[in-house]
Amino acid sequence: MGLDDRKLAVLRAIVEDYVSTQEPVGSKALVERHQLGVSPATVRNDMAVLEEEGYIRQPHTSAGRVPTDRGYRLFVDRLSRVKPLSPAERRAIERFLVGAVDLDDVVHRTVRLLAQLTRQVAVVQYPSLARSSVRHLELVPISTTRLMLVMIADTGRVEQRLVELPGPVPADDVTDLRRLVNEKLAGERMSDTPPLVQALVEEAPVQLRPAMTTLSTVLLETLVERHEERIALAGTANLTRGGLLDFQGSLRPILEALEEEVVLLKLIGETEPSTTRVLIGDENEFDNLRAASVVSTGYGPGATIVGGLGVLGPTRMDYPGNIAMVRAVARYVGELLAQN
Amino acid sequence: MGLDDRKLAVLRAIVEDYVSTQEPVGSKALVERHQLGVSPATVRNDMAVLEEEGYIRQPHTSAGRVPTDRGYRLFVDRLSRVKPLSPAERRAIERFLVGAVDLDDVVHRTVRLLAQLTRQVAVVQYPSLARSSVRHLELVPISTTRLMLVMIADTGRVEQRLVELPGPVPADDVTDLRRLVNEKLAGERMSDTPPLVQALVEEAPVQLRPAMTTLSTVLLETLVERHEERIALAGTANLTRGGLLDFQGSLRPILEALEEEVVLLKLIGETEPSTTRVLIGDENEFDNLRAASVVSTGYGPGATIVGGLGVLGPTRMDYPGNIAMVRAVARYVGELLAQN
DNA sequence: ACTGGCACTCGTTACAGTCGAGTGCCAGGA
DNA sequence: TCCTGGCACTCGACTGTAACGAGTGCCAGT
Numbered sequence: 001m002g003l004d005d006r007k008l009a010v011l012r013a014i015v016e017d018y019v020s021t022q023e024p025v026g027s028k029a030l031v032e033r034h035q036l037g038v039s040p041a042t043v044r045n046d047m048a049v050l051e052e053e054g055y056i057r058q059p060h061t062s063a064g065r066v067p068t069d070r071g072y073r074l075f076v077d078r079l080s081r082v083k084p085l086s087p088a089e090r091r092a093i094e095r096f097l098v099g100a101v102d103l104d105d106v107v108h109r110t111v112r113l114l115a116q117l118t119r120q121v122a123v124v125q126y127p128s129l130a131r132s133s134v135r136h137l138e139l140v141p142i143s144t145t146r147l148m149l150v151m152i153a154d155t156g157r158v159e160q161r162l163v164e165l166p167g168p169v170p171a172d173d174v175t176d177l178r179r180l181v182n183e184k185l186a187g188e189r190m191s192d193t194p195p196l197v198q199a200l201v202e203e204a205p206v207q208l209r210p211a212m213t214t215l216s217t218v219l220l221e222t223l224v225e226r227h228e229e230r231i232a233l234a235g236t237a238n239l240t241r242g243g244l245l246d247f248q249g250s251l252r253p254i255l256e257a258l259e260e261e262v263v264l265l266k267l268i269g270e271t272e273p274s275t276t277r278v279l280i281g282d283e284n285e286f287d288n289l290r291a292a293s294v295v296s297t298g299y300g301p302g303a304t305i306v307g308g309l310g311v312l313g314p315t316r317m318d319y320p321g322n323i324a325m326v327r328a329v330a331r332y333v334g335e336l337l338a339q340n
Numbered sequence: 341m342g343l344d345d346r347k348l349a350v351l352r353a354i355v356e357d358y359v360s361t362q363e364p365v366g367s368k369a370l371v372e373r374h375q376l377g378v379s380p381a382t383v384r385n386d387m388a389v390l391e392e393e394g395y396i397r398q399p400h401t402s403a404g405r406v407p408t409d410r411g412y413r414l415f416v417d418r419l420s421r422v423k424p425l426s427p428a429e430r431r432a433i434e435r436f437l438v439g440a441v442d443l444d445d446v447v448h449r450t451v452r453l454l455a456q457l458t459r460q461v462a463v464v465q466y467p468s469l470a471r472s473s474v475r476h477l478e479l480v481p482i483s484t485t486r487l488m489l490v491m492i493a494d495t496g497r498v499e500q501r502l503v504e505l506p507g508p509v510p511a512d513d514v515t516d517l518r519r520l521v522n523e524k525l526a527g528e529r530m531s532d533t534p535p536l537v538q539a540l541v542e543e544a545p546v547q548l549r550p551a552m553t554t555l556s557t558v559l560l561e562t563l564v565e566r567h568e569e570r571i572a573l574a575g576t577a578n579l580t581r582g583g584l585l586d587f588q589g590s591l592r593p594i595l596e597a598l599e600e601e602v603v604l605l606k607l608i609g610e611t612e613p614s615t616t617r618v619l620i621g622d623e624n625e626f627d628n629l630r631a632a633s634v635v636s637t638g639y640g641p642g643a644t645i646v647g648g649l650g651v652l653g654p655t656r657m658d659y660p661g662n663i664a665m666v667r668a669v670a671r672y673v674g675e676l677l678a679q680n
Numbered sequence: 681a682c683t684g685g686c687a688c689t690c691g692t693t694a695c696a697g698t699c700g701a702g703t704g705c706c707a708g709g710a
Numbered sequence: 711t712c713c714t715g716g717c718a719c720t721c722g723a724c725t726g727t728a729a730c731g732a733g734t735g736c737c738a739g740t
Binding site (some may be wrong): 681 | 718720723725727736737738739
């Protein structure tokens with residue numbers, strides 16, 4: 001039952017070879033390319049055990065072995081060390097993130113960087129509003145019955161929304177509204193705002209009451225309900241590497257999944273503990289992504305986490321490398337955010 | 341030399357059959373499925389002429405004919421009428437666009453709608469800043485040496501940018517800065533702003549001079565230089581329909597091109613005249629997109645054009661249908677924008 | 681000017697045979 | 711007890727051949 005060290009070494013060798021060659025690996029090739037110190041026959045016996053335990057499988061009789069999702073899982077958990085970044089990669093990260101002028105810029109650069117470094121599809125979640133605080137709320141009159149509400153979060157995110165007022169509101173009243181909402185909400189965490197917004201309505205002077213009521217609805221929608229989360233994506237062209245052998249021949253389900261923000265958020269957004277998360281094959285909950293793996297982690301200024309980022313690729317991916325890259329990029333982005 | 345009516349009818353029949361079946365079409369099948377009133381042999385003679393003129397070609401000897409880019413061009417220009425939308429499609433458009441709360445929302449809904457209707461990749465350009473006017477500029481103090489500049493355009497677009505001031509600026513001065521820039525720039529077309537920004541610096545009171553100088557740089561970058569244009573994309577999964585037969589087997593170049601904003605802007609952004617534009621195969625300037633066609637048009641409130649939208653797909657696409665959809669969606673979006 | 685007929689091309693499919701990578705198992709040896 | 715060399719076996723990949731048929735070009739006849 002227990003797998004001894006050599007069997008684990010064999011599994012590691014199989015994973016490494018298969019990831020790099022993309023071809024089922026046989027016992028003979030294994031002993032040639034790794035110093036296992038035993039003969040092919042011995043390796044074959046070990047392979048038989050590994051297969052019985054579900055860590056590897058044979059695509060056909062008389063073919064080499066291929067790791068199963070379970071095999072990759074064991075590899076990631078116990079058989080691989082995080083690969084240190086090369087100096088070139090380190091430099092690329094620094095160079096790429098220097099000169100970003102605002103949050104949008106940071107996110108776009110990050111996602112492209114990650115796609116380029118890992119040669120996978122990269123996903124970056126904008127700093128979550130739920131984990132941000134309100135820095136400032138601005139009300140810009142568009143017409144007498146329309147306002148543009150602009151919300152600036154401490155993470156640098158800016159959301160705007162048109163407000164249709166129930167009736168005309170003079171400029172002075174807009175000034176008052178602006179003062180009131182900022183006094184009440186500025187500095188507060190988004191998640192704490194609903195009762196405060198409620199209070200705003202109740203405490204508002206009579207003549208501001210209708211406008212404030214409408215405004216409060218939009219405020220709640222903007223601060224907590226509505227598309228709350230945003231996502232940036234890059235590197236979809238990388239899905240076509242490995243000439244359709246990955247993803248069992250069709251990119252369709254993958255591309256479909258990537259268009260659903262909800263899916264992406266579930267994949268990279270829920271990184272509660274700050275540790276890196278690896279989802280292998282059908283460990284994720286989406287049928288469309290059964291043939292894919294995801295490496296993700298949280299990022300944020302200092303120790304707090306404000307969002308997630310990660311990469312998606314075939315289960316046959318370079319886990320140690322990708323884990324290292326994802327972590328490194330997350331750390332750099334965190335530092336960048338901390339400067340604001 | 342001149343193509344008589346029957347030869348044109350044959351070409352039209354070939355295009356229609358090939359688009360719907362995706363298989364090279366032969367002379368016998370043609371006369372069976374269309375009322376041409378002549379025998380296969382006659383059609384063959386016509387086909388020979390059409391091939392000589394470069395409108396169709398044979399993938400191999402002993403295969404049917406396939407339209408060339410030139411053939412599609414003739415078809416689009418002279419042989420097809422714009423297909424009227426079905427009531428269901430009309431309803432889908434209306435339903436989809438109702439309830440959009442702001443510009444972001446409108447753009448996202450539009451691009452998804454277009455992708456769904458045409459079953460192609462859809463692209464929507466945000467209203468171009470170059471064609472917009474400044475509605476309001478807001479300066480929000482982040483710290484004593486940092487401002488958040490928020491620019492609101494009359495099209496509803498909102499751009500923000502962090503400003504690093506050369507030294508601390510008191511709150512009163514920020515108020516003055518805000519007043520000055522709005523007095524000078526509000527209501528102006530973006531393209532007219534550079535000299536005005538220059539004037540702002542020259543006319544600024546001495547103690548505001550350094551801050552205004554920095555601000556002016558950022559203003560110019562935000563208003564005219566920097567990512568100026570934004571793009572929304574949807575329906576990439578539609579590229580996988582037609583099982584890799586389109587796009588000569590590899591989606592890679594297409595996906596790569598779709599990640600370049602510059603490319604997309606060139607494809608759908610330059611619609612100067614308000615007429616619908618069709619780019620077939622290598623008529624576009626990008627090697628990566630030689631196997632693709634683009635149908636695009638401009639949109640905007642009323643007669644003015646503020647941006648472009650369109651779809652991209654295999655050269656073997658339903659041109660009349662797609663042209664109709666793109667036009668219809670553009671018109672609806674224009675109406676929606678006119679309401680703001 | 682159109683049509684029917686005919687010879688020809690050539691990609692597709694089916695089938696048979698060979699090759700070889702890789703396996704499982706077993707008997708013998710450290 | 712564990713490892714190893716040997717051996718028979720499996721089965722996918724590849725090759726070559728043959729039959730098939732969709733489609734063509736051409737030509738003589740109406």
